[in-house]
Amino acid sequence: MTLAFALAWAAPARAGDWVSEPKSQVRLVDGGLFDGARYAMVQIRLAGAAVTYWRDPGEAGSPPTFDFAGSDNLGDAATFYPLPARIDEDGSIAFGYQREVMFPIRVAPVDPAKPMTLALKLDYAVCDKICIPVHAQMSEVLDPQPAAPESAPLADAMKNLPKPLDGDAAARVGSAAPVSAADGKPQWLVTINGGDARDLFVEPPAGFYFDVKPASVKNAFRLTMVEHPAKKMRPEAPLRVTVAGSSPVEFDLVLPAKN
The missing domain is CATH 2.60.40 (Immunoglobulin-like)
Known part of the structure; x- marks a missing residue:
């Protein structure tokens, strides 16, 4: 626009x-x-x-x-x-x-x-x-x-404020795993445990941008990295993740490297 x-x-x-x-x-x-x-x-x-x-x-x-x-x-x-x-x-x-x-x-x-x-x-x-x-x-x-x-x-x-989580509480609520890349763009599956995760908002480090789409699995989202700094195929710093649902929360999430 x-x-x-x-x-x-x-x-x-x-x-x-x-x-x-x-x-x-x-x-x-x-x-x-x-x-x-x-x-x-x-x-x-x-x-x-x-x-x-x-x-x-x-x-x-x-x-x-x-x-x-x-x-x-x-x-x-x-x-x-x-x-x-x-x-x-x-x-x-x-x-x-x-x-x-x-x-x-x-x-x-x-x-x-x-x-x-x-x-x-x-x-x-x-x-x-x-x-x-x-x-x-x-x-x-x-x-x-x-x-x-x-x-x-x-x-x-x-x-209306998302509840901040850290440490073990954050680890219990959300996790990420790498999945097959689409069109050469790295992807991760983020799973939210419990509740009704209707949407996911991702705040990455500077230079990165992610497209977020609901996955076929309930309470899961597919993150596709569409922009990144040169030669950096994943952010080393955590993402701040905000989960929209009946009990909104926010926490830091590290995207693991592909095995």
Whole structure:
């Protein structure tokens, strides 16, 4: 798809206000507490068939970036990405969101007794027939003790986050084995143990790109390496794998060499 680009700029919004952009609205709000941690939330609403993107946008688009550099009393901010959908954009497969998406932001103050002032510079892309890079500025003050300790919107947003797994837990859930190459392109069969694996999203090291297709076996996917750096026929670093299902998970997976 050929994309035309325009740039949209927004003035800083008042606390909690929606910022109106072409094909979208965005706001920064106080999320309250979840499992004892303090959260803010970034909410994006999209018009019509417009799309915005996951941290790995796939074959099209660009990921959002969250810059809290101008904040006050903020020690740390970690952004969490809900499970994406696979979206066909005129033959290019993108990973992202339609209609609405909520990004939980776990924050920690420098001084827990004082309020945090979050100053966010957010860049994200909105694509419909054309792709528009958006730059929005927002701010929100988070009191040390939130008025609503556990908010329903935050709880709902946390349900859409893939659960991170590591070590033995990751090894029990997913495994990979090399299979016969197709058209000279290396392939692996990734098997997900248990649950209902409806889709698989793969984030490889730089320079690699994989095509992912469901296999004939339930909860299995065929990974075909379609792009790779010169003379590297498999990534030595692990892939980050996200499994879409009733209980989404994500974990690192090493692709074994062919015997």
